Amino acid sequence: xxxxxxxxxxxxxxxxxxxxxxxxxxxxxxxxxxxxxxxxxxxxxxxxxxxxxxxxxxxxxxxxxxxxxxxxxxxxxxxxxxxxxxxxxxxxxxxxxxxxxxxxxxxxxxxxxxxxxxxxxxxxxxxxxxxxxxxxxxxxxxxxxxxxxxxxxxxxxxxxxxxxxxxxxxxxxxxxxxxxxxxxxxxxxxxxxxxxxxxxxxxxxxxxxxxxxxxxxxxxxxxxxxxxxxxxxxxxxxxxxxxxxxxxxxxxxxxxxxxxxxxxxxxxxxxxxxxxxxxxxxxxxxxxxxxxxxxxxxxxxxxxxxxxxxxxxxxxxxxxxxxxxxxxxxxxxxxxxxxxxxxxxxxxxxxxxxxxxxxxxxxxxxxxxxxxxxxxxxxxxxxxxxxxxxxxxxxxxxxxxxxxxxxxxxxxxxxxxxxxxxxxxxxxxxxxxxxxxxxxxxxxxxxxxxxxxxxxxxxxxxxxxxxxxxxxxxxxxxxxxxxxxxxxxxxxxxxxxxxxxxxxxxxxxxxxxxxxxxxxxxxxxxxxxxxxxxxxxxxxxxxxxxxxxxxxxxxxxxxxxxxxxxxxxxxxxxxxxxxxxxxxxxxxxxxxxxxxxxxxxxxxxxxxxxxxxxxxxxxxxxxxxxxxxxxxxxxxxxxxxxxxxxxxxxxxxxxxxxxxxxxxxxxxxxxxxxxxxxxxxxxxxxxxxxxxxxxxxxxxxxxxxxxxxxxxxxxxxxxxxxxxxxxxxxxxxxxxxxxxxxxxxxxxxxxxxxxxx
DNA sequence: GTAGTCACTATTTGA
DNA sequence: TAGTGACTAC
Numbered sequence: 179x180x181x182x183x184x185x186x187x188x189x190x191x192x193x194x195x196x197x198x199x200x201x202x203x204x205x206x207x208x209x210x211x212x213x214x215x216x217x218x219x220x221x222x223x224x225x226x227x228x229x230x231x232x233x234x235x236x237x238x239x240x241x242x243x244x245x246x247x248x249x250x251x252x253x254x255x256x257x258x259x260x261x262x263x264x265x266x267x268x269x270x271x272x273x274x275x276x277x278x279x280x281x282x283x284x285x286x287x288x289x290x291x292x293x294x295x296x297x298x299x300x301x302x303x304x305x306x307x308x309x310x311x312x313x314x315x316x317x318x319x320x321x322x323x324x325x326x327x328x329x330x331x332x333x334x335x336x337x338x339x340x341x342x343x344x345x346x347x348x349x350x351x352x353x354x355x356x357x358x359x360x361x362x363x364x365x366x367x368x369x370x371x372x373x374x375x376x377x378x379x380x381x382x383x384x385x386x387x388x389x390x391x392x393x394x395x396x397x398x399x400x401x402x403x404x405x406x407x408x409x410x411x412x413x414x415x416x417x418x419x420x421x422x423x424x425x426x427x428x429x430x431x432x433x434x435x436x437x438x439x440x441x442x443x444x445x446x447x448x449x450x451x452x453x454x455x456x457x458x459x460x461x462x463x464x465x466x467x468x469x470x471x472x473x474x475x476x477x478x479x480x481x482x483x484x485x486x487x488x489x490x491x492x493x494x495x496x497x498x499x500x501x502x503x504x505x506x507x508x509x510x511x512x513x514x515x516x517x518x519x520x521x522x523x524x525x526x527x528x529x530x531x532x533x534x535x536x537x538x539x540x541x542x543x544x545x546x547x548x549x550x551x552x553x554x555x556x557x558x559x560x561x562x563x564x565x566x567x568x569x570x571x572x573x574x575x576x577x578x579x580x581x582x583x584x585x586x587x588x589x590x591x592x593x594x595x596x597x598x599x600x601x602x603x604x605x606x607x608x609x610x611x612x613x614x615x616x617x618x619x620x621x622x623x624x625x626x627x628x629x630x631x632x633x634x635x636x637x638x639x640x641x642x643x644x645x646x647x648x649x650x651x652x653x654x655x656x657x658x659x660x661x662x663x664x665x666x667x668x669x670x671x672x673x674x675x676x677x678x679x680x681x682x683x684x685x686x687x688x689x690x691x692x693x694x695x696x697x698x699x700x701x702x703x704x705x706x707x708x709x710x711x712x713x714x715x716x717x718x719x720x721x722x723x724x725x726x727x728x729x730x731x732x733x734x735x736x737x738x739x740x741x742x743x744x745x746x747x748x749x750x751x752x753x754x755x756x757x758x759x760x761x762x763x764x765x766x767x768x769x770x771x772x773x774x775x776x777x778x779x780x781x782x783x784x785x786x787x788x789x790x791x792x793x794x795x796x797x798x799x800x801x802x803x804x805x806x807x808x809x810x811x812x813x814x815x816x817x818x819x820x821x822x823x824x825x826x827x828x829x830x831x832x833x834x835x836x837x838x839x840x841x842x843x844x845x846x847x848x849x850x851x852x853x854x855x856x857x858x859x860x861x862x863x864x865x866x867x868x869x870x871x872x873x874x875x876x877x878x879x880x881x882x883x884x885x886x887x888x889x890x891x892x893x894x895x896x897x898x899x900x901x902x903x904x905x906x907x908x909x910x911x912x913x914x915x916x917x918x919x920x921x922x923x924x925x926x927x928x929x930x931x932x933x934x935x
Numbered sequence: 936g937t938a939g940t941c942a943c944t945a946t947t948t949g950a
Numbered sequence: 951t952a953g954t955g956a957c958t959a960c
Contacts, residue, residue, distance in 0.1 A: 243949060243950085244949065244950085245949090245950085270949080270950065271949095271950080272949080272950040273950075276950090294950090296950085297948095297950090315956095316943090377949080377950050378950095380950075381950095413949090445947080446947085446948075446949080448946080448947065448948085449947090449948065449949075548946075548947075549946055549947075550946090550947085551945090551946095551952095571948085608936090735950085736949095736950055737950085754946090754947065754948085755947080756946095756947050756948065757947090757948080775946095778946055778947075779946090780946055780947090781946085790947095791947095794947080815951070816945090816951090817944085817945060817951065817952090818951040818952080819951085
C-alpha cells in the first residue's frame with residue numbers, strides 16, 4: 179500500500195458549509211447533518227484534514243455506534259491519508275473502551291481478562307438472582323429487570339443510589355417490583371465475582387476508571403486524545419456523554435470536540451439515547467460553532483419535500499431546512515391493499531414493474547417495515563417471483579445455541595470464574611451433573627461471594643457427583659493449558675473436539691444436527707481466519723490485536739451479524755426501518771403504513787413516543803433516492819385475529835403535490851394481478867398448515883397395530899411412514915410435511931396415530 | 936430424560 | 951397465530 183497516491187483535492191469535493199465543518203479544527207464544533215447531506219464525507223475528511231495539518235493519528239479519538247460505521251470511516255480516511263488512517267483511535271464506544279479496560283481493569287477490581295456478558299448472559303444471571311431471592315418470576319420478568327438495571331447504569335445510578343432514588347423506587351412500586359433494587363445490587367456483585375462486564379459496564383467501568391484515577395489514568399488519556407469526534411451524537415446516552423466530558427473538560431483543555439448528528443433521526447430513545455445531550459452540549463460548550471448541512475444529495479425533490487412535511491409536525495426539533503437541487507423526479511406512490519396478503523402481492527408486482535421500467539437491479543431496492551414479523555409475506559411473494567432477497571435482522575450467528583455452547587467452553591477456559599459459561603457447559607453434553615448438584619454449587623457460591631468454579635473444592639459432594647466434577651475440572655484444565663501455549667485456532671479446534679458437542683450432534687443423526695455442525699465449522703473457519711490474519715508491520719491498525727483465543731473472544735463479543743461478510747451480489751434488501759438508518763437505495767418500499775403499526779400501538783399514548791415514530795418514518799422515506807412507495811392494508815392478521823387498521827396519520831401529513839395522482843387513497847382497490855403479470859394465482863400462506871383430512875375423520879389406531887412400513891396420520895405432523903420401532907416402543911416416523919426435520923421419534927403408547935389404507 | 940401440554944406474550948435493537 | 955419457557959407424566 180506504500181506510495182499510494184494521496185488525494186489533496188478533497189477539500190474541493192465539499193460545499194461551502196461542509197468545507198467549513200471540515201476545516202474548523204479547534205474548539206467545540208457541532209455539525210447537524212440532515213439525511214443524505216454528506217455526513218460521512220465530512221466526518222472522514224475532517225479527520226484526514228487533522229492528520230494532514232500535523233495532528234498525529236493516535237491523538238484522534240473518533241467514536242461511532244456501529245462497527246460498520248467505524249470500518250467505513252477508516253477505509254475512507256485511508257483514501258486521503260493512506261495507511262496512517264489505521265492509527266486513528268476510531269471505533270465504537272464499546273470496543274475502544276473494552277480495549278482500554280483490557281489493560282487497566284485491575285485498577286478497578288476486575289481481572290484484565292474479564293468476560294463480556296451479552297444480553298442473554300445478563301438475563302440469565304438476573305433470572306438466577308430472582309430465583310435465589312424467592313421472588314415470583316412472573317412478576318419479576320428477567321428481561322424487564324435487566325433493562326431496568328441497564329437504564330440505571332446508563333444514568334450513572336449505582337445500586338446504592340438506586341435504593342435511595344425516589345423516582346426509581348416509585349416506578350418499581352407501581353410495577354409491583356419493589357425488590358428491583360436488591361436484584362440490581364446482587365447482580366453487580368455477581369458480575370464482579372464472575373469477572374464479567376455487561377455491555378453497560380464497558381461504559382460504566384470506563385467512567386469509573388477515569389473518575390477514580392484522575393492523575394495517572396485520566397490525565398494520560400486527556401493528554402493523548404487531543405481531538406475528539408462523536409458520530410450519531412443523538413444516539414448517545416447520559417453515561418456516554420459523561421465519559422466524553424471526562425476526556426475534554428478539564429483545566430486548560432483545548433476543548434477540541436466535534437459532534438455530528440441529526441436530532442430528526444433520533445430513533446433509539448427506547449434504549450436510553452437522549453436528545454437532551456444535544457441541548458446539554460450547547461450549555462457545556464457555549465463557545466461552540468454550529469454547522470448545518472442542509473443540502474440533500476441523495477433524493478429527488480418530491481421525496482425531500484414529503485420528508486420535510488412530515489417532520490415539521492414534530493414540535494421538538496432544531497430548526498433546519500433540508501433542500502435538494504434534484505428538482506422533479508418521481509412522485510410518491512401510495513398503495514392500498516385489502517389484506518396483508520394483497521399488500522405482499524402488490525409490492526412484489528410493483529417491484530417487477532419497476533425493475534422492467536427503470537432497469538433497476540435488485541440491490542437498488544429495499545423493503546422496510548416497522549416490525550420484523552412483517553417480513554414473511556414479502557418473502558413469500560419474492561420467492562414466488564424468483565427475486566433474490568436477503569432479510570437482515572433476526573438471530574445472529576453468534577446467538578445460535580451451538581455457537582454459544584462452544585464459545586462458553588472457550589470463555590470458561592479463559593476466565594474460569596465466568597458463571598454463565600460454567601452453567602451452560604457443566605452438564606452439556608450430559609455428564610450426569612444434575613440440578614441438585616448445580617443448585618448446591620450455586621447456593622454456596624452465592625453465600626461465599628465467589629464464583630461457582632472457585633467454590634467447587636470446598637463442597638462436600640457425594641462420591642458420584644464428585645467424580646463427575648473432577649472429570650469436568652480436568653477437562654477444562656486441559657483447555658486452559660492449551661490456550662496458554664497454542665494460538666486461537668489450535669485451541670478452538672482442540673476444544674471443539676474434546677468437548678464432545680460435535681459427537682453429540684452427530685449422534686442425533688438429523689438435518690438440524692448437521693446444520694449445527696456446519697455452523698461450528700463456520701465458526702472454526704472464522705477463528706482460523708482471525709488467527710492467520712497477519713498483522714501489518716507498517717501502518718499497523720491500532721485496533722488490531724494479538725491472536726490468542728482471549729482476543730478472539732473479545733472481538734466477537736462486540737460483533738454483530740451486520741459486521742460480517744456482506745457479499746450479497748444482487749438481492750433485494752428487507753429490514754426494519756431501524757436497521758436501515760444510514761443506508762440508501764434507489765427505490766424504497768415502506769410497508770404496513772397503518773395506525774397501530776406505524777406508528778406502533780405502543781407509542782400512541784405518549785406524545786414523545788409518537789414524535790419518535792414520526793422521526794422513524796422520516797428516516798424510512800429519506801432512505802430513497804428516486805422511488806418511494808408507501809403501502810398499507812385494510813386488514814391484517816395480528817396475534818391471531820383479523821385487525822382493521824386505518825391508514826397511518828403520517829400519510830395525511832404528506833402534501834398531495836408530492837403524491838402520484840392516479841393511485842389515490844380513495845380509489846377502489848384493485849383485485850387480482852396487474853396486467854403485466856397475466857393470471858397470477860394467489861398462493862396459500864406457507865404457515866397455513868392444512869391438515870391432510872378433516873379432523874372429524876380422525877380416529878387413532880391402537881398402538882399395537884402400528885408396524886414398520888405403515889403409512890400413518892398424525893394430527894399435527896400429517897402423513898408419515900413408520901421407519902422403525904425400537905424395543906421400548908418408540909417409533910421413528912418420517913413425515914413428508916416437515917421439511918426441516920422429517921424424522922420424528924414418537925412413543926407409540928402415548929401418540930395418537932391413525933393407520934391409513 | 937424427554938415428548939407433549941399449558942399458559943403466556945406479543946416494537947424497534949447496538950454493543 | 952406462533953414462539954417460548956415451565957411443568958408433567960411416564
